[in-house]
Amino acid sequence: MIPLVSNLAPLVCAALLATTGAAKLFGRQTARLAANTVLVRVFNDGRRATLALRVLGGVELSLGAALLASPVALLPGAGTALLGVGFTGYLAYAKATAPESSCGCSARAEGPIGARSFTRAGLVVAGGLAAAGGDAAWWSEVSRRPGGSALVLAAAAAMLLGLTADLDRVWLVPLRKARIRVFGHPLPPASGERVPVAATVQLLENSLAWQTAMPVVRSALLDHWDDEGWRVLRYAGSYRDARGTHPVSVLFALDVTLTVDTAPNPAVRVSLIDEETEEVVPSSVLAPVPVRTPLPLAT
Amino acid sequence: MSHSQESGGRRLDRRRFLTTAAVGGATIVGASALGGLDAEAAFADPMPSLDAAIPSAFAEGRIVAMNRNVLDVAGSHGERHLIQLTNATSIWKLRTTTAESIEVGDGLYARGAAMPDGTIAADAVWVNIVNVYVTIRGIAKDRLHLTHGSDELVGHIVPDTTTASYLGGALTADLSRTRIGQEAQVLGAWRPADGAIDIARVSLGH
Structure with missing residues (x-):
């Protein structure tokens, strides 16, 4: 040998x-x-x-x-x-x-x-x-x-x-493909899964609530938790009034089971809590999204 | 031990209070619109500061030192930043987390307000975030083998964290529809130790 x-x-x-x-x-x-x-x-x-x-x-x-x-x-x-x-x-x-x-x-x-x-x-x-x-x-x-x-x-x-x-790529990729064909996909399909937090954030970011609150929100997602069917997402923000700028917690509450696939128009609860006084800030500080007037059509 | 339990209890009490406020007297907004400030926003243009007197700031680099809540960051182009973390700073490192998970040697993107003393008061910090366009070259139980150009990458699948989006649909924990040879966009956290990526999100079929 x-x-x-x-x-x-x-x-x-x-x-x-x-x-x-x-x-x-x-x-x-x-x-x-x-x-x-x-x-x-x-x-x-x-x-x-x-x-x-x-x-x-x-x-x-x-x-x-x-x-x-x-x-x-x-x-x-x-x-x-x-x-x-x-x-x-x-x-x-x-x-x-x-x-x-x-x-x-x-x-x-x-x-x-x-x-x-x-x-x-x-x-x-x-x-x-x-x-x-x-x-x-x-x-x-x-x-x-x-x-x-x-x-x-x-x-x-x-x-x-x-x-x-x-x-x-000549031999390794075909080998891996063949292995998946023979033994099946190594990652199991998730059935009846919990909605990932990222999916709830995605749902929020596609919502009108987000657009309304965006001028107040300053941070990315700070904290999140589930409570009695709600998923609460907390962001840091600040708003201005006659007395100056105040830090707030911006809270969004969404149905924990919804995603952009199942709910294209979700209802979102939005609230602002003043970080110093712990009081709910009236929602009037949220900028209403301007209604778009349609352009006149030529007839 | 007792301290951490105590602070954990306080945290839960605070959440309870905030939930009541959020679900109780909240404004309900329906219908849909566009916009976003998730992890991807790390790569977007800086938001204008709310207060016109405070210029908004952006910083990027590797953390060379940490002193309490101040990060000393060396930028890629030789610049130096001092980044101040506050209670209102969101911290992302594969998932939403706290300042304790930041380590010296990590890379970061930070957005915030420039302070008069030259530091940046951070609104949002994304640690080790990477966003790459790749081709899937292999699928295993706990990782995806990826190529980015001619570079090979390993993308680790993190249980309860890694999500996938197919054809622009909702993010799901179901990764069983990935295929070898697919083009994908991977958003994740780079591991400085071995150069691999922990996958936060893999977007397929865009």
Whole structure:
């Protein structure tokens, strides 16, 4: 099993390096991606960072070619392992100094450096070491043990697929969709549920009561509670009269079972309580909503 | 312990009193109109101040220090705000809550009145509020996997808090009509610790 893996490692590493190397070397987005990596700060210049990323792509590509062409030689394998060590060090440096930066590993838009990037760099080290320890060319290994080789290559492909965020939508989303189709929706439908407070607030905000009281209301929802079929929503507000500005509690009471779906025109109880005197403020301070007069129609 | 029970009792007494006032002699207003000042209002233009002499103020940033009811906030563009919380300040952090749930390191949007000493007396504070347009990429029992552009996000479903709205309908706790691949607007509270979101509301099919 071990010789099988190490003899096939050059093929797997070469495939990975060729893909990422070619994307870095020839990719049209390399310049944009380089700008998001920590390389910009290292080289102090976006163009030099882009150049570095392209050179790295060239190195990866030639290492991949060398691994494919002379799999038994020690040098390509050792070089790959060394590259992997370099990647790990670079990632650790970037993670420590600029955790939000992109890794630039596969030359695609990627989020911040995470476990996947480190695992991939570690696999490059392991693959390089395995390739250096191989004693037969991958093509002779494949022809000698086709079944085992196919299994190892399939496992390696699945592993690389899982480690590449870009390919998530290729396999992860269909897998999740299939799981919902087979096992049903993981979130149960709520039946006979309590009306959420947010739904009562939504009902209030669609009401004429809200529009009437809005000039007095200053805060967002301060407090809410249910009492004997009512849901009371408390806001802070202030009103002005001849003696100055007074803080008030603005209270709205709505039927706890209603939503905008069931009650397009809810009746809302509105009251203002003076915060200092605890007295009910007459509703005349509420601005009546002006009645719109229809525009005259041409006849 | 006894103190908190006492204050809890006072709170209930106060609610009782307010309920009587609210349900008893209240003005009843019917019919419908438009308008809103819920969590979404954090992103709207500041309301004009009621008192023309007090300019209204808006602040945004990360809380770097808290001293009793004053929040020291570092804005995203290098500015600094001192935000004074009062009894009349509404505080939102995934749900309507109190000043105790605010922590140093949280982000906030605050609206209020600019005071002569340079502080802001806050009318409303929204802590860690985020409003993102996303695509649903996965559904699990306690979370939604989301993508925002090329960024991946985890949206946690919080029992008794997370609501959904389908096709502009009423907000409901029923999330069973979410589908993978749907576009959605998510309003929620960002978790500074791991960058995930606790979902307050997910709007689908707009």
